[in-house]
Amino acid sequence: MNQVLAAESVAPAANGRIQVTEVGMRDGLQIESRLIPAEQKIDLLNDMIASGISHIEVTSFVSPKAVPQLADAEQVIGGIRRREDTYLMALVPNLRAAERAANTSVDGGVLLCSASETHNRKNLNRGIDESIAAFGEVAACLRAAGIEPLGGLAVVFGCPFEGDVPVRDVLRLAQSYADLGIHHVTLGDTTGMATPVNVRNVIRTLRGELPDIDITLHLHNTRGVGLANVLVGLEEGVRRFDASVGGLGGCPFAAGATGNICTEDLVYLLQESGYETGIDLDKAIAVAHKMERLLEKPLAGQVMRAGPRLALHAADAVRTAAG
Template identity: 55%
Template sequence: MPDASEAVPARVQVTEVGLRDGLQNEPVLLPTEDKARLARALVAAGVRQFELTSFVSPRAVPALADAAELVSALRQIPDLHLSALVPNLRGAERALAAGVDAVVLFVSASATHNAKNVNCSIDDSLARFEQISRRLEGSGIEVRGAIATAFGCPFEGEVDVRAVGRIARHFADLGASRLSLGDTTGMATPPLVTERVRHLREVTPSLPPTLHFHNTRGIGLANVMQGLWLGVDRYESSIGGLGGCPFAPGASGNIASEDMVYLLDEMGIETGIDLEGMIEAGRLAARLMGRELPAQVTKAGPRLALGDCADVPTARG
């Protein structure tokens, strides 16, 4: 339950990460034009915040090799906010040239996963961020932080909340505008969500948290509910439930955007996103990927989607 300073928000900001986190671990490499088509379907549904791509090495993540081209394809759509992950100064230079609105500097809370994910230590990652921050100073590009394995590591197990807090303080010192806590392999639970959110509010009160859950163990939306009870009003999700980390075992899909929008709608929480439009975007994502996706609402429809009883056989006994 919330304490006296916490209340369920009346409005929530949903950032769509399907075109980045959703596609990076998929065997199907979508052409840029198909990615742009999916993005436009999401825009038509009311999505305005995208973590669109990642300016990483194309050799490491081939699915995102067209980062600059995808930004260019969507840049002229009004009222969009396009962010991209960058691991180092070179990636930041590419993102700057492409014209993104924000860069996301990402590091893991566990040393082993960080070494697998970006091939360096946590302290080396933090030193790189200082270089990137200096380079982007005065550019008008927003700098955000993201902490992977914030709720647990598939190699090391439990992650100390103080390790998350130490990295958060570094992002606050850099002037980051917000901080995303990533549940890389679906190890978050409601008690861990409470512990992390409250700890960050103590150590970095100026840095609003964003929560990014995976549904690996089936409690992704339970963790969203806990975040809502704590007053967190920013979440990241992926259309259709696409996604996972290619550098972490067992990292299955993200929370499905349409499932989360359904939950928020039923709670009376504003998002500015149309559920029916999201269902259509989810169906498009499934067609593009050539398979059924995990999202439940796309299969079942909204709660009051009614069928014709004449189409259903009557039981005989």
């Protein structure tokens, strides 16, 4: 009995620092029909930075015709108030996008390719081999501007058009990035088809074949197992995770796409598990509520509703059972 009480009174052990990258301003807004003006986006981004979020995927240099919500990329980036640790990223799916990024202050440019042929053609309007062939000039353009090229892979854990994606196909694309000296690779669960089993399998395969790759997990909560997959990633040594304010998100070019794992829910899970994030949870929750007001619809986050675990309430604020 005494041992049980002692164990319950001990705070979680320090498990190290986790990098949480906020992607809601790109992946979250790209699927929204309600356009948020650039000034309001900048205000949200500055609040995110003030909450302690250091890494943010702020936008995409995709064609404004394809994703009108992100047509203001340059204006948004130009209005952000940085801190010393701020690292801004943007999606650069082609050379034209890289050339636009080169004229901004972004720190990282995310190259992108899907692990399935059908999704790559839907999402990027080209085949996988065409995407791989273009990686070199895109990376060179970014490096010439002092921007770090980063690797992004979509539908890694399953494609809504083709089903299961062979891990060898994921490995081939990760190798293509590694051949260009790109060692930060994000594994995207574009429509929430990841499970604890296939997450573990992909991570172990990549680590076994490409041990120098630094993996980021980009998970969606489409089928309710997003945070379960985070726990598997943590067990496998992953220390970088993408998340979206309020659980916003989804690919406009994939059937059945819904939101990312929620930033506030992820931060809560990590902090309650003994990990450091550098993020003030209360401030992150406030950002989620602001986003909710701007979009004029309820968001999917749970911690933004319930608050932190020890957010207590006055006893007289709740009625007492009668009888």
